[in-house]
Every structure is written in C-alpha cells, then in structure tokens.
Amino acid sequence: MSETVGMRDVGPGDLAVFFAYEHDPEAVRRARFPPREREAFMTHWTTRILADPAVFVQAVTVDGAVAGNVVAWWHGDRRFIGYWFGREYWGRGIGTRALGLFLERERIRPLYADPYAVNAGSVRLLEKAGFRRTGTVGEGEDEQVVLVLGAPAGDA
Secondary structure (H helix, E strand, O other), X not given: OOOOEEEEOOOOOHHHHHHHHHOOHHHHHXXXXXXXXXXXXXXXXXXXHOOOOOOEEEEEEEOOEEEEEEEEEEEOOEEEXXXXXOHHHXXXXXXXXXXXXXXXXOOXXXXXXXXXXXXXHXXXXXXXXXXXXXXXXXXXXXXXXXXXXXXXXXXX
C-alpha cells in the first residue's frame, strides 16, 4: 500500500501535533534538542517561525495525517533547513519524499544543515537529498555534521 506524502501550510491545529512529536524521548535523544515547555513551544512557533516572513515552513502529511514539518530559516548569512517527524513515520521513506517536495519549493542555495553526528538517519536523509558533507563542529557526542546543498566549491 502506497502512502501519499504531501506538504501544506502549517495550521493552528498542527502545533499540538508538533509539540507531541518534540516530546518523544527517542526523537529528543537523536536530535539532542531539549523539548520546550508548552507555552515556550507555542510562543516560539507563533512568533519566531509562523510570524517571520523569512522563514519557510511546511507541514508534512501522510495520507492526510500530520507527520511532521520541514522549515528553512536564516542564521546570519546562511540559510538552514531542519525537520521533525513523528516516530511512527520514521524508516518508511517519508522523510526522503517530504524533503524532496520541500526542496522543490525552497529554491535558495546554498542551503545548510547541521544534524548531530549520532543522528545517522538524519545525516543519511540529507545526503540522499544531495547535501554534501563539508565538515564538523563540536566534538565527541556533541559533534554536528555540516552539510550543504548547492554551495560553490570550497564552501564550508
């Protein structure tokens, strides 16, 4: 049975789903990102993501159900990409299809990502989408892999 992966604008009801996904203990471990308390989470999403015209965010759907989100934002002079999917959607090719759809819409290049090295699935997802490793930052378990899509040669 084939699953239909789609993208749409984020709606107010999606935030509760995103909040629950952010609190999944295994997702927290892999992303090495501490989950926010509900009020801080909602404030961040409504004021820093949804209200910022420089941020491009899409809800990912699978057969109509919210599976996660993909977002691009500026950090200094670099455009970054990130994503978060519910654990029940991992390992099914959904991230690959969703990231492909997102990259068709997000046309700014170069585009950077910096997942933690311990999150091999995320690194692999980005590499399948055409991102290439340009280095690492940090050390040990806190090491992040720096990947870039569409950068000029020698960019790191």
